[in-house]
Amino acid sequence: MSLDYERYLANTANHLQPSGIRKFFDLAASMKGVISLGVGEPDFTTPWNIRETAIAALEEGFTSYTANAGLIELRQEISTYLEKSFHVQYQAENQIIVTVGASQALDLAFRAILNPGDEVLIIEPAFVSYAALVSIAGGNPIAIPTYASNGFKVTAKQIENAITAKTKAILLCSPNNPTGTYLNKQDLLEIAAIIEKHDLLVLSDEIYSELTYDEKYTSIVTIPGMYERTILINGFSKGFAMTGWRLGFLAAPPELTSVMVKIYQYTTMCAPNMLQHGAIEALRNSYDQVETMRQSYRRRRNYIVHALNSIGLDCHIPGGAFYVFPSIIRTGLTSEEFAEQLLKQQKVAVVPGSAFGESGEGYIRCSYATSMQQLQEAISRMKVFLEPLLVREV
Numbered sequence: 001m002s003l004d005y006e007r008y009l010a011n012t013a014n015h016l017q018p019s020g021i022r023k024f025f026d027l028a029a030s031m032k033g034v035i036s037l038g039v040g041e042p043d044f045t046t047p048w049n050i051r052e053t054a055i056a057a058l059e060e061g062f063t064s065y066t067a068n069a070g071l072i073e074l075r076q077e078i079s080t081y082l083e084k085s086f087h088v089q090y091q092a093e094n095q096i097i098v099t100v101g102a103s104q105a106l107d108l109a110f111r112a113i114l115n116p117g118d119e120v121l122i123i124e125p126a127f128v129s130y131a132a133l134v135s136i137a138g139g140n141p142i143a144i145p146t147y148a149s150n151g152f153k154v155t156a157k158q159i160e161n162a163i164t165a166k167t168k169a170i171l172l173c174s175p176n177n178p179t180g181t182y183l184n185k186q187d188l189l190e191i192a193a194i195i196e197k198h199d200l201l202v203l204s205d206e207i208y209s210e211l212t213y214d215e216k217y218t219s220i221v222t223i224p225g226m227y228e229r230t231i232l233i234n235g236f237s238k239g240f241a242m243t244g245w246r247l248g249f250l251a252a253p254p255e256l257t258s259v260m261v262k263i264y265q266y267t268t269m270c271a272p273n274m275l276q277h278g279a280i281e282a283l284r285n286s287y288d289q290v291e292t293m294r295q296s297y298r299r300r301r302n303y304i305v306h307a308l309n310s311i312g313l314d315c316h317i318p319g320g321a322f323y324v325f326p327s328i329i330r331t332g333l334t335s336e337e338f339a340e341q342l343l344k345q346q347k348v349a350v351v352p353g354s355a356f357g358e359s360g361e362g363y364i365r366c367s368y369a370t371s372m373q374q375l376q377e378a379i380s381r382m383k384v385f386l387e388p389l390l391v392r393e394v
């Protein structure tokens with residue numbers, strides 16, 4: 001006898017939309033000869049010194065739980081990293097939590113601050129997890145759209161218009177996934193003024209902070225008045241090429257981290273001990289490798305932006321991350337049609353912009369974290385795909 005499973009499922013979980021990215025990965029994975037510009041992760045393997053340190057930790061028997069908030073040595077390294085990067089002070093003992101990826105840091109932050117019905121402002125196009133995580137924590141995600149005409153930057157006025165009595169926090173992601181948009185100090189100053197005026201918290205997703213190409217990274221935490229209001233979220237996945245390690249961290253005022261640690265202690269306990277040793281090495285001794293990877297992404301960014309524009313897809317130059325977000329409006333296709341037809345006809349996988357929110361419609365996300373050779377081949381296949389579409393338009 002089959003059960004009526006609907007009856008058992010929790011409404012919020014049951015009604016979550018499946019990620020629009022997964023669907024294309026699954027389709028692409030079932031085909032041969034596909035070039036993927038779909039995946040949001042580095043094409044580099046983690047630098048050897050980091051891997052070697054984790055192997056040694058395993059050999060030395062670091063196989064037990066650690067403190068819930070992570071190894072104190074790692075938290076001290078994170079504290080030093082934040083101090084060196086932004087001249088801000090976080091106490092390793094009670095202001096930093098080592099998490100299972102930045103993903104879990106986001107989850108902990110939302111669970112710790114949201115009461116049912118609280119609103120969180122999310123700047124779209126946005127990373128697919130934000131809205132879902134807000135909903136799972138009982139809150140309401142409120143989307144603020146951004147547009148290519150403004151370099152996908154949100155304006156202070158837009159934020160102010162979206163604020164209600166229920167707004168508790170705003171989530172900022174710079175450099176952004178999927179647009180690559182980087183918010184500079186001036187942008188952050190304007191946003192910070194609104195945050196302060198309306199007494200909001202800010203969740204700052206800085207997972208791409210090591211990957212900016214034209215300017216040195218500025219964190220909102222350095223803007224006067226923001227340290228007290230910021231939950232800073234970062235991790236090892238992108239800058240250090242450590243996605244599979246599942247290691248991230250957050251830094252925040254102790255009144256907030258103490259609540260998050262309680263949730264962590266009951267749900268997860270701690271991040272893997274031996275891998276945390278690898279992360280210590282990442283922060284101590286890997287800056288040359290990070291810089292080499294950054295320069296490589298920078299070269300590829302410059303290539304792909306130029307190449308996409310030259311085959312007829314308007315593409316702004318993004319300041320960071322490893323994504324470009326060209327317009328496909330001229331083709332007359334929806335972003336989903338574009339991605340599906342491009343995959344089927346020319347075996348190039350990209351992600352439809354609609355996966356990142358309504359204002360992503362009319363765009364596709366291409367990740368350039370793949371070899372230059374693959375990028376060149378992808379561009380020539382896209383050129384063939386576009387020819388009949390763009391001729392028809394004239």
Ligand code: PMP
Pocket residue numbers: 040100101102103104127173176177205207235236237243246247248
């Ligand atoms: N934030 C953004 C903007 C991301 O793009 C990603 C990964 N794609 C994450 C957070 C999650 O990172 P992690 O692998 O550290 O969980």
